[in-house]
Amino acid sequence: MNVQHHKLLRCGVLCVWIALCGLAVPADSFAGVHAPLDAAGLVRAQETDARLTHGPVIGGVTSQGAVIFVRTDSPATVAIRYATSPDMTGAQTSETRATAEDADMTALVPLNGLAAGTEYFIDALVNDVVAADSAARFKTFPTEDSQAALQFAITTDFGAYGEGDQPPLDTPTNTFRQIDAANPDFVFIGGDFDHRNPHTLDEKRQMFKDLYSPDNPRAPMPEFVPLILRRYPVAHQWDDHDFYDNDADRTAPGRSFAAQAFREFFPTYPLPNNGALYQSFRYGQNDFFILDNRYFRDPNHETPSRSKSMLDGEDLKKAGQLAWLKRRLKQSNARWKIIFSSSVFNLSTRKSDSWVPFPREHDAIVNFVRTNNIKNVIVISGDIHAGALDNGTNAGLPNVVAPGPNLKYCFTVPQDWPGTWSNGIYGSSKNVDNAIPCNGFGLVKLTERAAKIRILDTEGKTKLKMNIKWQP
Numbered sequence: 072m073n074v075q076h077h078k079l080l081r082c083g084v085l086c087v088w089i090a091l092c093g094l095a096v097p098a099d100s101f102a103g104v105h106a107p108l109d110a111a112g113l114v115r116a117q118e119t120d121a122r123l124t125h126g127p128v129i130g131g132v133t134s135q136g137a138v139i140f141v142r143t144d145s146p147a148t149v150a151i152r153y154a155t156s157p158d159m160t161g162a163q164t165s166e167t168r169a170t171a172e173d174a175d176m177t178a179l180v181p182l183n184g185l186a187a188g189t190e191y192f193i194d195a196l197v198n199d200v201v202a203a204d205s206a207a208r209f210k211t212f213p214t215e216d217s218q219a220a221l222q223f224a225i226t227t228d229f230g231a232y233g234e235g236d237q238p239p240l241d242t243p244t245n246t247f248r249q250i251d252a253a254n255p256d257f258v259f260i261g262g263d264f265d266h267r268n269p270h271t272l273d274e275k276r277q278m279f280k281d282l283y284s285p286d287n288p289r290a291p292m293p294e295f296v297p298l299i300l301r302r303y304p305v306a307h308q309w310d311d312h313d314f315y316d317n318d319a320d321r322t323a324p325g326r327s328f329a330a331q332a333f334r335e336f337f338p339t340y341p342l343p344n345n346g347a348l349y350q351s352f353r354y355g356q357n358d359f360f361i362l363d364n365r366y367f368r369d370p371n372h373e374t375p376s377r378s379k380s381m382l383d384g385e386d387l388k389k390a391g392q393l394a395w396l397k398r399r400l401k402q403s404n405a406r407w408k409i410i411f412s413s414s415v416f417n418l419s420t421r422k423s424d425s426w427v428p429f430p431r432e433h434d435a436i437v438n439f440v441r442t443n444n445i446k447n448v449i450v451i452s453g454d455i456h457a458g459a460l461d462n463g464t465n466a467g468l469p470n471v472v473a474p475g476p477n478l479k480y481c482f483t484v485p486q487d488w489p490g491t492w493s494n495g496i497y498g499s500s501k502n503v504d505n506a507i508p509c510n511g512f513g514l515v516k517l518t519e520r521a522a523k524i525r526i527l528d529t530e531g532k533t534k535l536k537m538n539i540k541w542q543p
């Protein structure tokens with residue numbers, strides 16, 4: 072029996088039963104929705120057969136709006152209710168979106184006209200009925216001239232049970248509890264959201280579904296959904312293992328599938344129209360640039376040449392990512408300019424899948440920043456499954472590397488390759504395969520005078536520290 076026939080039969084039986092009995096069906100009769108039904112609710116009964124399966128996930132947050140991801144198990148109309156009090160007094164309802172098979176029942180619902188620096192409480196409506204367990208909250212960003220200090224958390228390189236290159240996990244993590252305890256203004260989710268190496272559209276979609284499920288047996292981190300996704304604005308970039316394969320680049324056969332699933336499942340800031348996923352956003356007086364280090368990346372092993380590029384391997388020039396980054400950096404009047412580059416920027420790591428195979432482009436970016444007198448730039452990375460901090464002495468620009476939240480092993484580079492870092496390394500690369508874990512997260516506080524950066528372990532203990540003074 073196919074699904075449609077099954078649903079029709081189920082509804083038919085239900086409708087006849089209600090009509091014959093003339094009884095109100097208890098709200099909880101329908102898993103996932105509170106659906107008060109009465110004689111006039113026959114149509115409602117059919118409509119509310121759809122159930123919320125994933126979300127809300129809150130992204131694309133600005134001083135005035137947000138984008139909310141939700142997914143249902145069958146075609147439905149969805150909307151978001153939002154209010155400034157937790158009891159939803161005076162709640163408003165967003166415009167509606169339809170979920171459908173062709174986007175795997177996902178929807179990205181925009182919220183517009185929000186007040187700056189304000190906490191909002193939301194839940195999801197599926198066919199006009201509030202979905203169970205859909206309550207979430209977040210705070211909008213302050214106005215763009217606000218001098219308010221901010222703190223954001225960095226989590227990257229998630230372990231998932233026995234997937235791809237990631238060995239099985241056997242212990243849960245406290246990382247997300249510690250991030251929540253720090254109460255950041257937003258959470259940046261770096262690349263390798265997990266390490267399953269998705270090759271098909273279905274595999275990539277399944278990755279998000281697993282990560283958005285609080286009871287996911289493939290990634291024992293039940294706090295991630297309730298303590299992070301339901302409480303904080305998130306932004307995200309991918310890296311090789313959630314894009315396609317280890318060290319993947321623009322030649323990856325699954326490139327378009329991966330981008331499609333990302334666009335379906337993650338609420339982003341506006342994306343370019345060239346297929347890649349680089350984005351920017353502003354928080355108060357600070358600009359954030361999220362690079363896509365994979366979509367246009369030339370193969371690492373390609374012979375070095377003038378045109379070899381991580382950001383613009385297809386030579387789009389003015390319409391490409393490298394030109395976008397330079398243009399935006401030069402135009403920026405921000406106090407701090409934060410660049411998220413999943414690939415480690417510090418060339419002394421000597422890792423083959425980093426900026427090391429792209430020294431010309433790395434140096435061109437550093438020189439562009441210097442010659443244009445662009446100050447207060449910090450590059451934030453992941454990928455090496457360890458923590459590391461450099462004030463720019465070795466990396467050209469200050470480079471922050473956050474560790475994974477729940478990986479079994481430490482470091483993805485051999486023993487003699489961690490590189491030179493002015494403010495240290497958290498983790499040991501000795502005997503990589505058997506090294507003890509070095510899990511944790513990053514916390515960055517930006518004030519008018521300084522960037523205060525810490526790498527913490529899973530119990531919230533500070534492992535590395537770096538303060539960078541703001542340059543006038």
Ligand SMILES: [Fe+2]
Nearest residue numbers: 228263312454
């Ligand atoms: Fe990774």
